[in-house]
Amino acid sequence: MNLALEISNVVGIIAFAIAGSIKAVNKQMDLLGALVMGFSSSLAGGIVADLLLGMSPPSNLTYLPYPALAFSSSVAGFVFKKKISKISRPLLYADAIGLGAFAASGSSLAFSIRPEPLLVIMVGTITAVGGGVVRDILANEVPMIMEREFYASAALIGSTAYFLLRVLLGLGDPTASTVTFALTLTLRVSAIHLGWKLPRPKG
Amino acid sequence: MNLALEISNVVGIIAFAIAGSIKAVNKQMDLLGALVMGFSSSLAGGIVADLLLGMSPPSNLTYLPYPALAFSSSVAGFVFKKKISKISRPLLYADAIGLGAFAASGSSLAFSIRPEPLLVIMVGTITAVGGGVVRDILANEVPMIMEREFYASAALIGSTAYFLLRVLLGLGDPTASTVTFALTLTLRVSAIHLGWKLPRPKG
Amino acid sequence: MNLALEISNVVGIIAFAIAGSIKAVNKQMDLLGALVMGFSSSLAGGIVADLLLGMSPPSNLTYLPYPALAFSSSVAGFVFKKKISKISRPLLYADAIGLGAFAASGSSLAFSIRPEPLLVIMVGTITAVGGGVVRDILANEVPMIMEREFYASAALIGSTAYFLLRVLLGLGDPTASTVTFALTLTLRVSAIHLGWKLPRPKG
Numbered sequence: 001m002n003l004a005l006e007i008s009n010v011v012g013i014i015a016f017a018i019a020g021s022i023k024a025v026n027k028q029m030d031l032l033g034a035l036v037m038g039f040s041s042s043l044a045g046g047i048v049a050d051l052l053l054g055m056s057p058p059s060n061l062t063y064l065p066y067p068a069l070a071f072s073s074s075v076a077g078f079v080f081k082k083k084i085s086k087i088s089r090p091l092l093y094a095d096a097i098g099l100g101a102f103a104a105s106g107s108s109l110a111f112s113i114r115p116e117p118l119l120v121i122m123v124g125t126i127t128a129v130g131g132g133v134v135r136d137i138l139a140n141e142v143p144m145i146m147e148r149e150f151y152a153s154a155a156l157i158g159s160t161a162y163f164l165l166r167v168l169l170g171l172g173d174p175t176a177s178t179v180t181f182a183l184t185l186t187l188r189v190s191a192i193h194l195g196w197k198l199p200r201p202k203g
Numbered sequence: 204m205n206l207a208l209e210i211s212n213v214v215g216i217i218a219f220a221i222a223g224s225i226k227a228v229n230k231q232m233d234l235l236g237a238l239v240m241g242f243s244s245s246l247a248g249g250i251v252a253d254l255l256l257g258m259s260p261p262s263n264l265t266y267l268p269y270p271a272l273a274f275s276s277s278v279a280g281f282v283f284k285k286k287i288s289k290i291s292r293p294l295l296y297a298d299a300i301g302l303g304a305f306a307a308s309g310s311s312l313a314f315s316i317r318p319e320p321l322l323v324i325m326v327g328t329i330t331a332v333g334g335g336v337v338r339d340i341l342a343n344e345v346p347m348i349m350e351r352e353f354y355a356s357a358a359l360i361g362s363t364a365y366f367l368l369r370v371l372l373g374l375g376d377p378t379a380s381t382v383t384f385a386l387t388l389t390l391r392v393s394a395i396h397l398g399w400k401l402p403r404p405k406g
Numbered sequence: 407m408n409l410a411l412e413i414s415n416v417v418g419i420i421a422f423a424i425a426g427s428i429k430a431v432n433k434q435m436d437l438l439g440a441l442v443m444g445f446s447s448s449l450a451g452g453i454v455a456d457l458l459l460g461m462s463p464p465s466n467l468t469y470l471p472y473p474a475l476a477f478s479s480s481v482a483g484f485v486f487k488k489k490i491s492k493i494s495r496p497l498l499y500a501d502a503i504g505l506g507a508f509a510a511s512g513s514s515l516a517f518s519i520r521p522e523p524l525l526v527i528m529v530g531t532i533t534a535v536g537g538g539v540v541r542d543i544l545a546n547e548v549p550m551i552m553e554r555e556f557y558a559s560a561a562l563i564g565s566t567a568y569f570l571l572r573v574l575l576g577l578g579d580p581t582a583s584t585v586t587f588a589l590t591l592t593l594r595v596s597a598i599h600l601g602w603k604l605p606r607p608k609g
Contacts, residue, residue, distance in 0.1 A: 254462070255463055255464060255467065256462060317468065321467055321468065321470060321473055340543060344546060345433065345545060345546045348438065348442070349443070349544065355438055356438055359438075400436065401437040402437050403434065404431045404484070404487060
């Protein structure tokens with residue numbers, strides 16, 4: 001994995017874990033609830049992706065830096081909830097960086113196991129948004145990705161781009177990953193700024 | 204797989220995907236929500252079954268015709284919701300056909316991997332009703348199978364029949380699959396017509 | 407597995423299945439709902455643990471005594487709900503015994519597959535509390551472990567102890583399992599008696 005992607009992954013884990021932990025605080029959960037929500041938000045997408053690809057035990061449970069980061073970020077979210085809530089705008093961008101990085105890592109991993117189009121697109125997207133879905137199910141809510149804005153769609157388009165760049169243009173993993181990351185991030189940030197929404201049923 | 208079962212699988216995927224997509228519309232989800240709900244309804248049962256049997260990546264993410272069908276049916280459900288809602292009765296029968304076909308495919312797959320009674324019965328049933336459970340969890344509802352009528356029970360009895368026919372009567376897969384399909388379908392259609400219900404606790 | 411742990415596992419499955427089944431009755435589910443809730447409560451933690459460790463099919467779906475016990479306990483919970491509800495105190499202790507036994511079995515299994523700290527701790531804890539989480543998600547509630555008392559924390563500490571005893575003190579599996587069981591049980595029973603709670607956010 002190239003360095004930019006690695007750094008983005010780290011930014012994403014911090015942002016995802018803090019968001020999960022703050023949602024736990026808002027739901028009046030206790031410290032364990034905040035840890036579970038922080039862990040799920042940042043690591044569950046990758047764990048589900050590993051299971052779908054037949055990689056067990058999942059690397060998020062054996063390679064320690066990411067879980068350690070998720071743990072400390074969740075504790076920070078629990079303790080400093082009020083202070084952190086004041087920087088919600090920066091957090092939104094950090095989350096977008098994580099979305100892009102996770103879509104790129106997930107697509108890349110799936111492609112290396114089996115270069116099938118649907119598998120790459122689904123695993124890329126699930127790596128990026130699966131943690132948020134698990135978090136929302138644990139919080140007993142309809143997953144945010146199914147109701148709000150242009151979020152999972154950015155990861156879906158990014159993961160599709162990864163597959164096309166590898167297969168149609170014959171690009172290598174570093175280039176395709178970087179483009180996936182940049183494209184997902186750009187789409188998501190544009191969606192935030194321009195208020196993009198998907199069509200929705202009328203009355 | 205024999206042709207009748209293959210056709211029934213196709214009917215089931217269409218019916219399941221449309222039902223998921225329409226539930227998304229009723230919950231005011233956007234287009235992506237409708238796709239996620241349609242996909243989950245029609246494909247998640249088979250994916251969970253594959254994971255339980257150690258088959259990865261799941262065939263629903265690598266063999267493309269089924270996902271393509273789920274995709275187009277979900278879009279159709281989203282776009283033509285009002286028109287489709289008028290044919291709810293035919294959809295109920297299409298759903299019953301899918302229930303039978305999925306129970307037969309799931310039991311058959313599990314038996315081919317390991318002919319253990321509980322495994323065959325559970326995997327057959329989960330293949331048939333797992334998608335609906337995932338759909339209802341995503342919609343933040345108690346899974347319909349646990350509250351309503353004689354639905355999962357039909358798949359459970361059908362899958363049990365598959366195991367018994369193979370082991371006790373020594374029948375081959377084509378016959379056992381066909382009986383499982385027909386039995387599950389007959390039980391479910393009877394339940395719809397006769398209003399069968401399982402016992403429920405009193406006051 | 408030593409005999410004490412085996413007996414404790416049996417006690418746990420009975421207690422977990424009855425609790426799941428009674429929750430189904432309280433939610434007005436039908437008999438199938440009670441069976442699904444009882445099964446999930448007592449067996450889903452072990453199934454998820456097996457999937458994370460790459461063991462498929464999961465032993466809870468192939469080794470029959472545990473599922474048979476879960477089945478009969480769930481039926482008993484459904485039929486004798488009123489009588490059983492009168493002995494809620496003994497059930498709480500039986501549940502604590504199961505929590506300890508499951509934490510010990512899960513940690514022990516994970517350690518035998520790959521002696522990584524996080525994997526052992528997570529799999530031990532998930533084996534112990536995962537069934538309850540699945541049960542609560544199916545009942546459309548926020549998982550109890552994230553809001554209430556000192557419950558998952560007991561399993562977490564017990565599973566951590568297992569890893570440390572094996573690696574730091576070089577103890578064998580029988581001793582480490584027994585200590586994990588006893589420690590988790592003691593912590594949980596103390597929590598019940600002394601009303602331990604984890605910190606929670608203020609206003």
